[in-house]
Amino acid sequence: MAETPGPQARNFQRVGLFYHPKSAAAQDLARELERNFARANLDAWTRSAWDDDETLQHVGDRDLLLSIGGDGTVLRVAHLALQDGIPILGINMGKVGFMNELSAQVAREKLPGLLCQKSWLDDRTTLQAQITPSVTEGPEGQRPLGPLFALNDVVVARGRVARVVRIQARIDGDLFTTYKGDGVIVASATGSTSYSMAAGGPILSPLSREFILNPITSHLTISNPLVLPPTTVIELTVSTDHEVIMSVDGQIERVLQDGDKVSVTVGPKKSLFLRFQPQGRFYSTVTQRLTRME
DSSP states (O other): OOOOOOOBOOOOOEEEEEEOTTOHHHHHHHHHHHHHHHHTTOEEEEEETTOHHHHTTTGGGOSEEEEEESHHHHHHHHHHHHTTTOOEEEEEOSSOOTTOOEEHHHHHHHTTGGGGSOBEEEEEEEEEEEEEOSOOSSTTOOOOEEEEEESSEEEEEEOSSOOOEEEEEEETTEEEEEEEESEEEEEOTGGGGTHHHHTTOOOOOTTOOOEEEEEESOOSSOOOOEEEOTTOOEEEEEEOSSOEEEEETTTEEEEEOTTOEEEEEEEEEEEEEEEOSOGGGHHHHHHHHHHHHO
């Protein structure tokens, strides 16, 4: 389990603001905050969180990235921030917002002044996935794809056809089982409160480096989720005659063919989240936000 440094004062001078493009309220708040940052003599710009290709060329000089939307927006911003290790501050405009720190009202009333107060960095373990195709030689051969990085999860599951898929799972090279069902979720501690939780998986401490192997509606095979140490290598080999999809954080999708293998490990980099609330608030926050969904 990683050690998280205590609160300290930080000096943010260059801020990138990202909003959900289909939310007029998120876009309006982003523009308002950009004006507030300008009045505070901070360098700030605003972009849609969906402008990945263009934005990747500009985020490297930012001290902080703001995500204005729901958890899906946070995931997109996290993928942009990961390469340069830039902290993210999430402002919740969605229904749940497990990864967001501030409400829209607090952000409107207290930013940018809040950035001058003491804060701490919540470093979240990521996952790394790579696809090894079944055909690597000859005219139809394909090269391995990856690495691809996930903050929440890597999912290997059936596509549009509602039929069972078979996924052979090896753990550190040893055959564990062949799942038969809708698919398999490999979730980080952050992702333990997302799709994996909905599929019956456990909630992990956000400081945990362990990760979860969780089958989806497993049929006549092992249905219990596993919590695995951070040194583990998971290999998922697909056996299918219909469409199977690998999804990374619900943001990146790849179609898998019969015999393709997906390898998942803990990633070499961590996602950083700027926090102002006490470090022990995670569990009460989870309860509050789950209750809000009822």
